[in-house]
Amino acid sequence: MMRNGLLYLFLLSLAVGSVLIAISSGSLNIGLAQAWLAIQGEGDALHQQVIQQLRLPRALAAFAVGGLLTLxxxxxxxxxxxxxxxxxxxxxxxxxxxxxxxxxxxGLSGVLLQGSAFIGAMLATILVFGLAHGKGQWTTSRLLLTGVVLAAGWGAMISFLLAIAPTTQLPGMLFWLMGDLSPNNNPTWALGLLLLGILFALPMGRSLNILSRGELQAQSLGVEQAKLRYGIYLLASLYTATAVTLAGSIGFVGLVVPHLTRLLLGSDNRRLLPAAALLGGSLLVLADTLARTIIAPQQLPVGVLTALIGVPLFLILLQRNRGHD
Amino acid sequence: MTELTLQALTIRRGTRVLSHELTQTLQGGECWGVLGANGAGKTTLLHTLAGLYPDDSGTILLNGSTVEGYSRRQMAQRLGLLFQSHESSFPATVLETVLQGRHPHIPSWKWEDADDLKKSLSALRQVGLDAMQNRSATKLSGGEQQRLAIATLLNQAPEIYLLDEPSNHLDLHQQIKILDLFAAQVKEQNKLCVMALHDVNLVQRYCDHVILMLGEGNSISGKTSEVLTAENLTRLYGHPMLVVEGPHGPLFVPR
Known part of the structure; x- marks a missing residue:
């Protein structure tokens, strides 16, 4: 219990700390104290402008995207x-x-580009749902196979589009595919969704734990498993669609951070989901900060950084846990 | 009064009829054995009684009301099912697993309290797993996993126990210990127990009533003393059976 409390405290500080680091670093170096003043609308006018209009929205967008992908x-x-x-x-x-x-x-950009991505994500969600559902059957393996096959289909279409795209447009497209937080985003909606997602996780958590016993097993323990699974699918799809709309398909966070958190905290979803959301958000903020500073003024796609950080971190924890599990 | 009533219950799987217009009343204080060859529909019958599948025709009444009228949670408070196999996709400890048995008794916004913990530890003690509460459930042996599932079911504390091969994976001593446990629940707390078994002699020893699922929808049900005969068993398994006198009553052996 004590250990869990400390871990949560650490994760909260990490969340705040990562955002502070993000807003103070960049080509214009702003000290933490200056940055704090600038958030409150005081101090140097240039600092205020850089932080309030560029760095803070970007850091918060990164946090929301990381948290949503992890959830x-x-x-x-x-x-x-x-x-x-x-x-x-x-x-x-x-x-x-x-x-x-x-x-x-x-030739679309900005909100229109984001709107298209969101619509595409929702269409894919409905397509998988409809095909996997069939005539009342909605088994896990059928859902997984339908989804994986459709994902392969989308992959082929992506390759085709890249092959026929004019060379001038290729870098932008590749950046989008690897995940990119540089477009100036308003993170409010995504942050709100993340907060709701964390709140949802608490009453739903125990049923989620029981679902890991199997669908019929969960049902016989009083879980309305069909409704619960529809709910999970829709929520997970909405979180993913929102994250992808804001920042393209950033890889690795959604796979590795839940496992990282499980290694730290165990697999009780009531503890796991909020902690994982905080950790995922913080890690993406840090990764994005590195992505825009490491070879400045050039920017790296943040998806490259998440993999570079995530792979070794995960392997180290896996090695460490092998002894006592 | 705990009562499970089957009225003209028909269950089909594909083109096969597993049960044809089965009518029977099962009451608290009784222990029922379900016997049948592989694929005769023992598991499907138990799952249908638990309301996991809709039946094809007929009615199942739980304490006088149709099972469709109960919510999942209300069902789980009254009726619990031991599955034939157990899985867990993410590692949980033995204690975390057995606590899940309390799920139908705790409102969704609340966490397990001290009383739930006490009940869970007592359930683990009943199956002899209390020393392993912090072990990972996936690291247990087959028999220990079976006992953990039984502890979870005891922790669920329903009025009706549906047991699908409760002696699976258990050594001889544990088989008797576990079945004694359920027999005591039936006798002392007036619970109803329905168990599918392959061991005819365990049915003879523990069950006062039996349902023989003969295939193609035919079944014989009634008091063990009347229904469990060498003749009926020979028909059931399609293998000649003998009866010999044993210390607890008749023993059935294949010829």
Whole structure:
């Protein structure tokens, strides 16, 4: 209990700390004290402008995207009862990517591009749902297979679009596919959704735990498993669609952070989901800060950084836990 | 009064009829054995009684009301099912697993309290797993996993126990210990127990009533003393059976 409390305290400080680091670093170096003043609308006018209009929205968007991807990944792992599941396994990001690339080819940008991505993600969600549902049957393996096959289909369409795209547009498209937080985003809606997601997780958590026993087993313990699974699928899809709309398909966060948190905290979803959301958010903020500073003034796609940080971190924890589990 | 009533219950799987217009009343204080060859529909019958599948025709009444009228939670408070196999996709400890048995008794916004913990530890003690409460449930042996599932079911504390092969994976001593446990619940707390078994002699020893599922929807049900005969068992398994006198009554052996 004590250990869990300390861990939560650490995660909260990490969340605040990561945002502070993000807003103070960049080509214009702003000290933490100056940054704090600037958030409150005091101090140097240039600092205020840089932080309030550029760095803070970007850091908060990164936090929301990281948190949402992590929640979506953890929910997909529970829904599919498969530790390999991530937010993209059922092709939701594939649908978003095809729509976004088509929009880029048509010359759209900004809100229109984001709107296309969101619509693409939702279409992919409905397609998987409809095909996997069939005539009343909605088994886990059928859902997984339908999703994986559709994801492969989206992948082929993405390759096709990249092959026919004019070379001038290719870098932008690749950046989108690898995940990119540089477009100036308003993070309010995504942050709100993240907060709701964390609040939802608490009353739903015990039923989610029981779902890992199997669908019929959960039902015989009093869980309305059919409704619960629809709910998880819709929530995970909405979280993924929102994240992908804001930042493209950033890989790795949604797969690795839920497992990282499980290694730290165990697999009780009531503790796991809020902690994972905080950790995922913080890690993406830090990764994005590195992505825009490491070879400044060039920016790296943040998806590259999440993999570079996530892979070794996860392997180290896995090695450490092998002894006593 | 605990009562499970089957009225003209028909269950089909594909083109096969597993049960045809089965009518029977099962009451608290009784222990029922379900016997049948592989694929005769023992598991499907138990799952249908638990309301996990809709039946094809007929009615199941739980304490006088149709099972469709109960919510999942209300069902789980009254009726519990031991599954034939157990899985868990994410590692949980033995204690966390057995606590899940309390799920139908705790409102969704609340966490397990000290009383739930006490009940869970007592359930673990009943099956002899109390020393392993912090072990990972996936690291247990087959027999220990079976006992953990039984502890979870005891913790659920329903009025009706539906047991699908409760002696699975258990050594001889544990088989008797676990079945004694359920027999005591039936006798002392007036619970109803329905168990599918492959061991005819365990049915003879523990069950006062039996349902023989003969295949193609045919079944014989009634008091063990009347229904469990060498003749009926020979028909049931399609293998000649003998009866010999044993210390607890008749023993059935394949010829």
């Amino acid at each position: 979506a990944g953890a929910l997909m792992q529970v829904l599919l009862r498969n530790p390999l599941a991530d937010p993209y396994v059922l092709g939701i990001s594939g649908g978003a990517a095809v729509a976004a690339l088509l929009a880029m080819l048509a």
